Amino acid sequence: GDSPTASTGTPVSGGSLTFAVNTDGSCLDPHQSPADVDGLFSRPILDSLVSLSADGTIHPWLATEWSVSADQLTYSFTLRDGVTFSNGEKFDAAAVKANLDHIVAPATKSQLAAGTIATYAGTTVADPTHVQVTFKTPNSAFLPSLASAYLGIEAPSTLTKPPADLCTHIVGTGPFTSTGGYSKGKGIDYARNDAYNWAPGTAKHTGAAYLSQLSIKVVPEDASRYGALTSGQIDAIASVPPVNVAQLKNTPGFTVQAAAAPGGNYNYYPNTAKGVFADANVRKAFREGIDWQTIVSKLYFGQFQPAKGPLSPATVGYDKTIEAAYAYNADEANKLLDAAGWTGRDGEGYRTKNGARLTVRHPFLKAYAREQRDTLADQIQAAAKQIGIFVDNTNPDINAYLADVGAGNYDLADFSWQRSSPDALRTLFGAENAPKGGFGTNLSFTSDPAIDKDFTDALATTDLTKQAELYGDAQHRITDAVAVFPVYVFNYLLGSSTKVRDVQFEPQAFPTFYDAWKRP
Amino acid sequence: MRSRPGVVLSFVFLFVLALAAIWPHLFSATDPNAADIQSTLSPPSGQHWFGTDQNGRDIYARVVTGVRLSLLIGVTASALALIAGSAIGVLAAQGGRVLNTVVNRLLDIFLSIPGLLLVLLVIAVLGPGVRNSIIGLALVTTPGYARVVRGEVIRIRGAAYLEAAKALGWSRPQIVLRHLVPNALGPVLVLATIGIGAAISIGSSLSFLGLGPQAPTAEWGAMLSSSRDYFTVAWWPAIFPGLAITATVLAITVAGQFLQLRVEGRSQA
Amino acid sequence: MTALVDVANLDVRFGAVHAVRGISFRIEAGQSVAIVGESGSGKSVTARSLIGLAGRGSTVRADRLDIDGTDARRLPEGRWRRLRGRRVGFVLQDALVSLDPARTVGAEIGEALRTHGTVPRAEVDAKVLDLFRDVGVPQPELRAGQYPHQLSGGLRQRALIASAIAADPALLIADEPTTALDVTVQAQILQLLAHRRAAGTALLLISHDLAVVSTVADYVLVMKDGVFVEQGPTRQVLEDPSHPYTRQLLAAVPVAHARGTRLSPAVGGPVAQPRPETGPEIVLEAKNLIKAYGVITAVDDVSLQLRSGETLGIVGESGSGKTTTARLLLDLETADSGTVDVDGTIWSEIDAKSQRLLRRRIQVVYQDPLSSFDPRYPVHRIVAEPLAVAGVPRAERRARVVALLDQVGLSAQVLDRRPAQLSGGQRQRVAIARALAPEPRVIVCDEPVSALDVSIQAQVLDLLADLQAELGISYVFISHHLGVVYHVSDRVLVMKDGKVVESGDVEQIFHDPRHEYTKSLLAAVPTLKSTEVIR
Amino acid sequence: MRRVASAVLVLWGAVTVTFLALHLIPGSIVDAIIGQSRVTPEIRAQIIQDYSLDKPLWQQYLGYLGRLLHGDLGHSYNQGVAVSTALEQQAGSTFALLLGGVAFALVGSVVVAVATANRPRWIRGPAATAEVVSVAVPSFWLGILLLTVFSFRLHWFPAIGANGFNGLVLPSIALGLAPAAMLSQVLRQGLERVLEEPFIITARARGLRSAAVLLRHALRHAVLPVVTLTGWLVGAFVSGAVVIESVFSRQGLGHLTVGAISQRDFPLVAAIVLISALVYVVVNLAVDALYPLLDPRLRKAPEVVR
């Protein structure tokens, strides 16, 4: 098929598009919800102050200009005039303040958005088009965060409603509106906002959206989603099962677009603080003794790129030079394990030391497994057996899982953390993010002052080159410490009919529909 | 039996299943968990009779190895439920008014919560896995058995042969054990044969919901459940475990119905 | 004039079972024909073949099968329906369960009318009431709206007959219309049939009881093993039976028999049967028994005595309290007041353990032995059970069981059969063997032969008498069948509404009844017109 | 009145069992609510306070019962909305599915049973085998099969997102097939037993046509054991809905249930249990009322003659 991003012909206004996603949301209001998909659901309705392009640069949107104070603590914005919410309210500085305050208010129980502006100190309204946001500590990741849907701007009058109401209905200034709102297990329908005239700087056109109707449906079963697309019942789907990608590409009238997600890959993390992986040689053996890259290419039929570092190559600041360290070398792995004293073998061929089997405890949430991660776990288990390591994939329920992780009772943990900025590294390897009773994101328990210093310095500068240098150093240190087993780079695989044109991806690899149109 | 090839076939099939459950290597020498990443999802062939799955494992070997666990879940859960249900049922029917009412209400409460929901609750409390699936399945099916046993006991209670036994000089507990319980169990055993099938089927639903036996254990429900992602490109990972489940349940049902007729002395008629 | 039924060489098979083997007969308009014969001889199958409902899996063949002038051998279902009900009315054998329990009897009768459209729809209800009156059902308006379970057996039988004659058929077939009924009710039904006959309806009556047949039929067909062994005008067949089987049937009627003679067939006239001397010893005594269930007093001040070697008969209509009395004697039910004394021990005065020991002295044989056996038990276990209770070692039981079965005339072949695989007579013998096992002094027999057909009934009664002579056992013998009671008893108790209305020596009760009720009871017994014994 | 009282007792019991079960699960509820996301300590405190998770267990329980009596089902921990709102959104779809499944099961079983009862072996045999197979087939598997064939290949029915009749057909079949097979077995056995009854032969001897015999006399009796199964059916259908809604990507209560249980969303789980128990109880009351209508012997009216 031909690429839908490449515009062929002139966009046509009108028509409706139905898009099916694989995961259900939990709450439409992105201020509250942590779910990726809720960002997708709310994006057509909500605009942000700024927009972010794939290369990490910030562009205007509802704010036309901005500046950062020298101490990196205060951000000043000049707002676009003449913007109205779809309920008729005017967008102004007070609205910005109301939104940011709403995000951090405890009653909102924000599970993600508030975390991205954790050191938020307050907002000052200078006049209707000028506003200042202050922080307690420097936060260079603020502008990229601000560009995400999680900090999207909602109509101030709606923010006073109970949080529960916002979970189904939100009002914004965006190119689409939804009167029916989001309904669990079903999805959401949108209508075009004809008055829209303040497209982000990253968009391909201005004015109202092309599509007059948009609906996003929730279809978790891979086979159903795929079948519904190929049988023409819907126009586009998220997460084409990798097994079907080649098939779909070869089907006339259909096409697949891929967008690699930035941030942390889907990675396995060793617990470096205790257990078998406290020994760096064992970690290294695990990294080198398993042919991660072949497993990933095979399992995902080449549709997901094997990861070769703590970050996704799609992240700004990705350091390519570390990739060599992640090559497969079984002989070296066996030598390392022998050196580490795991020289015995038991009846099933696993290595032992002092009679104890070399067991890696891996609590694995099977019920939440997406993208055949359970199959992947089986294969990694089988591959580890080849070098004499037993990976024990337990399947606890979420509570037991959280308790285990909180207490550090595991040797191996897996998760993905997609963020548009390299600040994801801080989340994943910053000492302060290690699990302390509750869930933490630094699952490897990495605790290296040099790495932490890189992070603090990077937060305090908005100079992208400087940042890249600091994050590059961190990536090297993390690789040297064997604090991560990179698995795959998540590719947003969007399958669609070739009639669907110009679906764009925002930097976090979510599709946006403002520029999209449908060939009649 | 001679005139019914279906019955003979069922017994032969069950016999083969039993063999496979005890000595799986009689039927397949291949390691059911040997993943071969180079030959995933290859269709049935001389080398892999039922083809391979997404991990390149031999489906035939997995179906054979799966016999043990799949039967274990169905049979053990049904057996546990049968024993517990019978005890409760007899107790309720033979006990005093108060006991009867209390047990009855309790049964009602458990019956009013849909089975799968209750299993999910049990698994939420105990955690997923084979053992807990069995416990959950047994727990949810127990009230049903108890109800039926209780009904049977109440029906039989007035039977003339119980009075005859009393006239012969048996004591009450002796009558209950010798005559009442064995006779009340008849219809329940039929229920149990259906129950084994149902348990295997619910078990596979649990796998579908991600709560069944854990990988890489070969279990039919789990195999069936994981096959669904590949259904559009490969039919064999879905068809063979599905056939295994269906054939097993069919054989158990046919054999069960035949045995019931035998017990009731009707096959001679 | 053509016959209503003209059958030549009728042959019916059910797979391997050859139920009817080439019979021929005719029924003319207005005629009354009876088929008699023992159970399983093919009477019902013959009758059902006449309306094309021989049964599932049947193969019917005949050289001629003309029903109402129509060749019915290859009749399509639609044509059959025009005959059924309209030309031939049918009263099925199982009268008590032959009405749909979910519909009112009025609706059932109305259905027969509507199906054939013999009366305009608007008049159906009125006609139903007329029919009720015709068959002698009192309060027809009330009854029409009732369900079968709300009617007594007699009323149900009448309702059934009403539905069979609703469309005014030329022929009425009645299969055992009185078997399940009390003597008094039986008499009424027979009268009703006689009425129909007088009204011009031809009748085919089926029964195993020659006495019943003799009151209604003018032509008799005697059936055995699917063939007619004898036929002729009723009087001729009864008075001068030519076939040995007919003679056997006649001889087996206990009422027709002198007491103290064998009932079972024997060549060359009746054979004397030894009777034991009645000892002076009282083995069972009941004093002033009262038992009430709610408002019903089932047993009301009943006293009785039984000596060793003696048989006490208890008669009375259904519901008079006979079974309840038996249960009180056996201590299966506790009396509200009064005492029962077995062999010198009073039930209520001893503890549970001694009661269980005492049970060996008094055993019971029920009307329906099948339901008194655990359906899972084979014969040897059934008979061994009382031995197990008595603690006889397992090893010795088998020999004892074989001996007991031999005593009741059963071969060891039945040892491993289950109750369902036995014939009625065999079952009753097993029940008797079980009762004999603990060597009791008394056996209470509650309707022990009512479910059996005459010839088997005769065998069982003879067996009981033999055992009594041999072992000196005493019997309490309950039956609503006066003839049977007359045959076996030394003394008789007549019960009505829970009370003993009359008691005394059997000869006195039967030949010189004092109480009105006893008299009416005796009057209702159908008798063979030629061989009057009772009157 | 006594029946209603015991029905209320059952509802109370069901809720209590649920409460106990969800609180027996190891680990803290707050952690379950927060899951893998990152929250500030203030927000954590807010969650504990909002859901009264700091109170002793018995107070939480009594509090819940008290609110329940006022018709307040509480606030879902994870859906971010009032339970009543969640139910309002979801129940309609589930009830439509249940109705569809029940209708399919009833109509299907009656048609099959009537068509095959007392028929020659070559008709009965395959029907009986098909029934056993239908009971044995896992419903999610059947669902996928139906979707593949009738939606993706033949395009007869939509796979997703249809709320109308068309969208209901496949899920109803997937949900109703196993119960239908079970019912038709029971119904056919009942019919065959009844058709041997003397009153049926009597009706035929009256000249009634076969159809009238079947419909007017036989079916009514054969239906009794089916009615007895209804209570069991309710459970089977609701359980089935959990799986079917997932397979067919339908919104609904079943779909919510799995997540709600694993996330210990007590108010939501309790409400779902309450609804299913209510359906169960109501159906059973209805069945009790139906028995005497079907079988007059069960009516309590004084019997005139013994």
Ligand SMILES: Nc1ncnc2c1ncn2[C@@H]1O[C@H](COP(=O)(O)OP(=O)(O)OP(=O)(O)O)[C@@H](O)[C@H]1O
């Ligand atoms: N539907 C049937 N299938 C198989 N055998 C049958 C069927 N109906 C009757 N028979 C057999 O046919 C024979 C004659 O039965 P039938 O009912 O005519 O006897 P009967 O003379 O009426 O006996 P009874 O006095 O007990 O009613 C019996 O051996 C019986 O077992």
Ligand SMILES: Nc1ncnc2c1ncn2[C@@H]1O[C@H](COP(=O)(O)OP(=O)(O)OP(=O)(O)O)[C@@H](O)[C@H]1O
């Ligand atoms: N367990 C019981 N509960 C209530 N009433 C009973 C019970 N047993 C017997 N009766 C009533 O007591 C009365 C006598 O019954 P019983 O069975 O002794 O009569 P019967 O003479 O044996 O009658 P049949 O000849 O019909 O066997 C009847 O009215 C019956 O309804």
Ligand SMILES: [Mg+2]
């Ligand atoms: Mg007969």
Ligand SMILES: [Mg+2]
């Ligand atoms: Mg009686």
